[in-house]
Amino acid sequence: MKNVLLYYSFAFSLGGGEYLPLSFISALQKTCNLTIAVDLACNFERSYAAFGAGLDIDRSKLRLVQVTPPGYDPKRHSGRTSLYRFRKLKNLARSADICISTACIMDFGKPAHHFINMIDFGDDAFTAYTLGEASRVNDGLISRAKRFASDRIIRPLLGMRSKWNIIRDSRQHIYPNSRFVEKLMTAYYGPFNSTMFYPPTLFEAHSDASDEHDPLKVVYIGRIVPSKRIEELVEIVEKARNLSGKDFTFHIAGRLDQTPAYGKKLESLAAERPWLKLCGALYGDEKARFLASGSYALHAERDEAFGIAVAEYLVSGLIPIVPDEGGTTEIVSSGELAYRTPDVAANILARLSADGDFRGQMRSHCAERAKLFTREAYFARQRMLLSRIVGDAG
Numbered sequence: 001m002k003n004v005l006l007y008y009s010f011a012f013s014l015g016g017g018e019y020l021p022l023s024f025i026s027a028l029q030k031t032c033n034l035t036i037a038v039d040l041a042c043n044f045e046r047s048y049a050a051f052g053a054g055l056d057i058d059r060s061k062l063r064l065v066q067v068t069p070p071g072y073d074p075k076r077h078s079g080r081t082s083l084y085r086f087r088k089l090k091n092l093a094r095s096a097d098i099c100i101s102t103a104c105i106m107d108f109g110k111p112a113h114h115f116i117n118m119i120d121f122g123d124d125a126f127t128a129y130t131l132g133e134a135s136r137v138n139d140g141l142i143s144r145a146k147r148f149a150s151d152r153i154i155r156p157l158l159g160m161r162s163k164w165n166i167i168r169d170s171r172q173h174i175y176p177n178s179r180f181v182e183k184l185m186t187a188y189y190g191p192f193n194s195t196m197f198y199p200p201t202l203f204e205a206h207s208d209a210s211d212e213h214d215p216l217k218v219v220y221i222g223r224i225v226p227s228k229r230i231e232e233l234v235e236i237v238e239k240a241r242n243l244s245g246k247d248f249t250f251h252i253a254g255r256l257d258q259t260p261a262y263g264k265k266l267e268s269l270a271a272e273r274p275w276l277k278l279c280g281a282l283y284g285d286e287k288a289r290f291l292a293s294g295s296y297a298l299h300a301e302r303d304e305a306f307g308i309a310v311a312e313y314l315v316s317g318l319i320p321i322v323p324d325e326g327g328t329t330e331i332v333s334s335g336e337l338a339y340r341t342p343d344v345a346a347n348i349l350a351r352l353s354a355d356g357d358f359r360g361q362m363r364s365h366c367a368e369r370a371k372l373f374t375r376e377a378y379f380a381r382q383r384m385l386l387s388r389i390v391g392d393a394g
Contacts, residue, residue, distance in 0.1 A: 002393055004028050005096035007037040007067070007089060009074075009103045018047040019200045019308070020115060021102040023379075025062070026055040027386055035063045035096070037089060039074065050283065054202060065092060086160050097393045105163045111171035113389060116181055117199065119305050123163035129188050130303060167192050173389075177306045178327040197385060201311040201373040205292065216246055216353065217294040219318065221253040221287065222309045226262050229300035232342055234269055234276060236298060236321075239346030241275070246353050250298075253279040253290055291316035296349060302326050311373035319362050321348050331373070334365055 006028065008021035021036075028034050038044045041064055048057070066072075067088035068081055090109035093099050099112035104121035106114065120127045151162040166172050167189050175197040176182035182196050218237055222228060230252065237250040256263030256278065270276040282290050291297075297313040297320040307328035313320040314331070322328040324338035332338065336358075339345035352359050371377060 002032045002097040002390055003035070003095055004032040004098045004100065004390075005035045005037060005089070005092050005108070006100045007103060007106050007108075008101070009039040009043075018051045019202050020117065022048065022052055022055055022057065023200050023202065023382060024100065024102060024386070026057050027382060028390075029058060029061050032098075032390065034061070035065060035092060037065050037067045037092060039066070039068045039072065039085075041066050051202075053284075067092075083158060083160070086158075090159075098389060100389075105166050105174075107161050107166060109159070111169070111173075113173045113175065114166070115175045115197065115199075116177050116185075117305065119181060119184065119303060121163065126163070126185075126188050130184055164189065169193075178330050180327045180330050181305045195385075198311075198373070198378070198381065199306055199308060200375075200378040200382070201308055201315060202375055202378065203288070203312045203315060204375055205288065205316050212293070213295045213317070214249075214293055215295050216248045218248055218250045218296045218298055218349070219253070219291060219294040219313075220250070220298055220309075221282065221291065221312070223258055224252070224254040224256050224263055224266065225259045227301055230262075230266060231269065232300045233298040234266075234273070236300075236342045236345040236349065237275075238273070239342060240349040240353075243346055244350040244353055246350075247275065248349070248353070249275045249277060251277045251279055251290070251294065253282045253287070255281045288316075291318060294318055296321065296352060298345070298349075299323065299328050301328070304328055307331055314366050314370035315373055317363075317367070317370075319352060319359070319366050321345050331369070332366070333369055334362065337362060337366075 006021065006024060025034065025036065036044070044064060065088070067085045069084045072081065086107050089106065093108040093110050099108040099110060100115070101112060102115045102117065104114060104116050104118065106112070119130050151164065155162055167174055167185070170193050172193060174192055174194050176185060176194060177197060177199050179196055182194055185192065186194070220230065220233055224230065234250060237248050241248050252266065256266065266278060270278050279290065291312065295318065297310070297318045299307060299310050299320060299322045301307070302323045302325050304326045307326070310320050310322060310328045310331045319337065320332055321337050321339060322332050324340050329338050337348060339348060352362065
């Protein structure tokens with residue numbers, strides 16, 4: 001049996017990021033000796049409790065190793081933490097036939113498989129590049145000197161490699177989670193050893209025939225944080241109500257305490273709008289029923305690498321309206337459901353409710369796209385990929 005070392009931070013964001021490592025664990029432990037390297041063991045337990053129920057994971061076979069210093073606080077990350085983690089991972093990697101990071105680019109001290117799950121993966125220069133010239137950060141002379149010293153002097157002296165060097169090494173295997181991310185990385189780093197791999201949508205649509213889609217119900221489910229631009233979604237629904245004269249309702253599911261001040265802001269908006277409903281965090285059957293009861297979904301984050309929630313909207317039979325850039329545009333794959341401004345999005349929503357032919361065309365298109373993101377389709381892709389990774393290890 002191959003020895004596999006799999007790293008994931010398990011930061012427990014309550015998003016979709018926990019699904020990939022857990023589904024990999026479920027598959028790999030059947031044929032390999034598996035060691036799981038994590039930043040905090042307690043967060044792995046929380047992630048498993050929240051998302052592991054539908055996965056066949058034998059806890060008795062898991063070797064769980066924490067690779068951060070004693071007393072590690074994720075809110076106080078430092079160079080010392082990175083060095084400690086690198087040395088722990090390098091030591092664990094010595095006895096591993098295969099090393100996998102499902103938390104973007106990690107240095108194992110040897111070639112590995114790196115699964116990208118976000119654009120901001122620790123290379124500040126690349127993050128600045130993705131934000132565009134006007135938003136470029138860390139580009140002053142002092143910042144560049146510090147970056148040069150870190151990447152070209154300090155890290156090599158410590159035996160560590162920069163993200164740039166890892167990505168540009170053809171022995172490393174990099175797996176962007178969308179064509180959007182792959183194109184961004186290629187434009188910045190140049191050609192690299194890339195295999196695009198869509199992450200899992202382990203969610204399954206609710207099959208209760210008694211549930212009916214509300215023709216005027218619009219939904220959002222996910223993290224309640226400023227980067228999700230949820231107040232913009234509220235604006236879209238409000239404009240669509242005015243344009244169409246129809247009583248759209250907007251239902252938001254997610255934890256309001258993730259960013260308390262932002263949660264309070266949404267509570268204030270809801271207090272002034274009876275059609276705006278804050279539904280709290282929903283999981284399992286509650287989540288499935290929530291999505292099954294709606295007709296449309298909205299998304300506003302423009303620089304998202306993939307967007308698992310949007311794939312779940314498709315699988316649930318919803319028609320998502322998404323920004324015209326980023327990974328979510330790729331998921332929906334229809335210019336007629338993509339918008340540049342809230343006004344455009346409101347017009348799309350109003351048209352969907354008024355034009356039966358257009359609504360039917362978009363529903364058919366979304367149903368076809370949904371086939372790519374079903375649970376079965378994901379596991380078929382995962383089986384092929386992991387079989388190749390394990391087989392190539394000799």
